[in-house]
Amino acid sequence: MTKKLYYDDPYIKSFSTKCKMKVQDEEGWFVVLEETAFYPTGGGQPYDVGLLNNVGVYRVEERKGEVRHYIKDPLPINEGDRIEGSINWTRRFDHMQQHAGQHLLSAAFEELFQYETVGFHLGETHLTIDLNIDQLTIDQAFKAEQLSNQIILENRQIDTRWVNEQDLSDYPLRKMPTVSEDIRLVVIDNFDYNGCGGTHPSSTGQIRAIKILGWERQRTKIRIQFICGERVLSQFQSKHKLLVSLGSLLHSSEETMVEAVERLQQKEKNLEKSLESEKEKVMEAEVQGLMKNKMNVNGHSLICTVYKGRSMQDLQKITRMIVENNEYVIAFVVCEYEKQLRFVLGRGKNVEVNVKEIGNHLIKHINGKGGGNEAFIQGGGEKVVLGEELLEFGLVLFKQLKN
Numbered sequence: 302m303t304k305k306l307y308y309d310d311p312y313i314k315s316f317s318t319k320c321k322m323k324v325q326d327e328e329g330w331f332v333v334l335e336e337t338a339f340y341p342t343g344g345g346q347p348y349d350v351g352l353l354n355n356v357g358v359y360r361v362e363e364r365k366g367e368v369r370h371y372i373k374d375p376l377p378i379n380e381g382d383r384i385e386g387s388i389n390w391t392r393r394f395d396h397m398q399q400h401a402g403q404h405l406l407s408a409a410f411e412e413l414f415q416y417e418t419v420g421f422h423l424g425e426t427h428l429t430i431d432l433n434i435d436q437l438t439i440d441q442a443f444k445a446e447q448l449s450n451q452i453i454l455e456n457r458q459i460d461t462r463w464v465n466e467q468d469l470s471d472y473p474l475r476k477m478p479t480v481s482e483d484i485r486l487v488v489i490d491n492f493d494y495n496g497c498g499g500t501h502p503s504s505t506g507q508i509r510a511i512k513i514l515g516w517e518r519q520r521t522k523i524r525i526q527f528i529c530g531e532r533v534l535s536q537f538q539s540k541h542k543l544l545v546s547l548g549s550l551l552h553s554s555e556e557t558m559v560e561a562v563e564r565l566q567q568k569e570k571n572l573e574k575s576l577e578s579e580k581e582k583v584m585e586a587e588v589q590g591l592m593k594n595k596m597n598v599n600g601h602s603l604i605c606t607v608y609k610g611r612s613m614q615d616l617q618k619i620t621r622m623i624v625e626n627n628e629y630v631i632a633f634v635v636c637e638y639e640k641q642l643r644f645v646l647g648r649g650k651n652v653e654v655n656v657k658e659i660g661n662h663l664i665k666h667i668n669g670k671g672g673g674n675e676a677f678i679q680g681g682g683e684k685v686v687l688g689e690e691l692l693e694f695g696l697v698l699f700k701q702l703k704n
């Protein structure tokens with residue numbers, strides 16, 4: 302068993318001990334020491350990183366009471382040799398702040414609303430707790446955050462004590478520990494009593510601050526995202542920077558930023574609207590131009606054209622505009638793309654030709670798909686011929702129609 306120095310003193314940043322063994326497993330080289338200040342993954346708290354004789358420790362895991370320090374290089378040391386360890390204090394102290402902050406926030410939800418914490422995760426940017434409830438109000442979240450920050454401000458002592466099962470009745474525990482002997486209790490003076498093997502600062506003041514960022518429903522639970530300690534300051538700094546950049550882009554102060562964005566959105570809507578109406582006018586002129594090239598095929602009056610790369614929506618609109626204003630006319634619009642062909646066929650209300658019949662022939666000709674009715678049909682398929690050729694093919698079909 303490795304003696305865990307952080308149990309008695311979580312502030313040890315460097316230490317000297319003896320190497321118990323050096324082994325290689327599927328993950329890499331690791332060393333086991335007689336004692337260690339490195340915290341291994343556990344209880345929702347991530348492992349420490351640091352140095353052993355100036356070689357980087359990139360991961361620390363516990364297996365059957367033995368703490369394995371995974372090292373980047375196989376150290377030139379043997380069993381029994383002395384070894385100097387130092388841990389990355391910035392990372393560790395951040396974990397201490399986040400972890401102790403979690404104790405506080407969970408206790409606050411329990412104290413105020415009897416909401417029980419059933420899950421905890423400490424991530425790179427924020428941490429989460431899962432409460433076994435299916436709804437949380439803004440007011441409740443605010444009150445729990447406020448109480449946690451009040452306990453921080455009061456700078457209460459955080460103690461650890463070793464107790465046995467029979468001593469547990471002396472403490473108002475929120476949850477029974479999973480082990481029955483050598484239980485490590487973490488006590489936040491007059492506020493929270495918890496069985497925990499993690500590292501914590503010695504007073505609540507060192508947690509600095511707690512800020513809830515948001516929450517979401519996860520099946521039958523509510524998952525709350527929050528940050529503690531230096532993360533509150535660094536996130537404030539980056540959010541502030543973002544607001545300053547947005548303010549300069551929008552030429553507005555923080556107070557008027559929402560209005561500035563709303564104004565922009567309105568402006569965009571208006572622009573879209575006027576663009577739409579201009580487009581309509583252009584299309585009307587276009588249709589007027591097409592009307593000049595009316596042709597007579599087999600006694601039918603046709604307006605035909607071939608486009609390149611236009612949207613189906615445009616093709617339909619042009620066809621409708623032609624036949625709505627010309628009740629004796631058939632409109633036949635073809636469009637060519639890189640690998641496809643599309644067409645739209647429509648008839649004015651006094652034309653008796655079944656354009657669906659012709660349309661179906663065209664669809665078949667281009668191995669395509671489409672649909673419509675006797676008065677209006679559209680289709681699209683492969684570019685087996687050019688657009689002009691499809692138009693010619695269609696005109697032949699019109700010529701073959703019996704009058």
Ligand SMILES: [Zn+2]
Nearest residue numbers: 400487497499
């Ligand atoms: Zn803890």
